[in-house]
Amino acid sequence: MVFHLPVLMYVLTNWPPSSHRSPSFRLECMELNATRPDAVVPPVEITLYYESLCPGCRAFLTEQLFPTWILLKDIMNVNLVPFGNAKELPEDNIFSCQHGEPECYINIVEACVLYAANNAAFPVIYCMESSADILKSAKPCLQLYAPFVKWQTIESCTRGEFGHRLMHQNAVKTQALKPAHLHVPWITFNGEYTNEWEDKAMSTLFNIVCILYKGIKPPVCTGALKKLDRSFC
Secondary structure, three states: OOOOHHHHHHHHHHOOOHHHOOHHHHHHHHHHHHOOOOOOOOOEEEEEEEOOOOHHHHHHHHHHHHHHHHHHOOOEEEEEEEOOOOEEEOOOOEEEOOOOHHHHHHHHHHHHHHHHHHHHHHHHHHHHHOOOOHHHHHHHHHHHHOOOOOHHHHHHHHHOHHHHHHHHHHHHHHHOOOOOOOOOOEEEEOOEOOHHHHHHHHHHHHHHHHHHOOOOOOHHHHOOOOOOOOOOO
8 A cells, every 4th residue: 555645644643642542443453464464474385287278277277276366365375387298308309298389389488478477477377378369368468467578588488498498397397296297287285285185176276275374364264354434425
């Protein structure tokens, strides 16, 4: 929240001293503090191992993961690893993907977006994966959600050694999974995989994140309603 100077001065000069603050005023402050994430408690880490043209991966990312992150981004971190069931062929210095060459190219585009756009990358990838044509949407999605990254930067990354290195890193991460992944989407929670959690995440990821978070639950988790003063215009 940003206050303009006149507003800020009014708030400061009219702020009640502690001796004059009512119990309800103090309670409201306590409730406000309770909605903030606890800095000591680590956020829930959700890592999605996926491939860009897999229908199940796209559905989970767009219908569960992104909406949950929008609501709970203060208490969760999302890591995306585009590789999935692809295979690295070192002798030919190429990758082979389950859904063909287009998927390999989109995987590397998304890997480059994740690197270049950093914190803005997830909205870009959501925008791409929710589109009818993922590849055609890549440039406008980047311009919309990460305008500070030039499309030429992504193109250069996909064609160069650096993009290949990013995909190799994703291959190593995917192949290092224990237990080894059997399908995609493959979802880990705080670095661990269980079939039960993954199965529930397909329909109720929001609830799982709320359960796994060890700090004070935000109101959106508990269903707490904020009472508004009656006001009419």
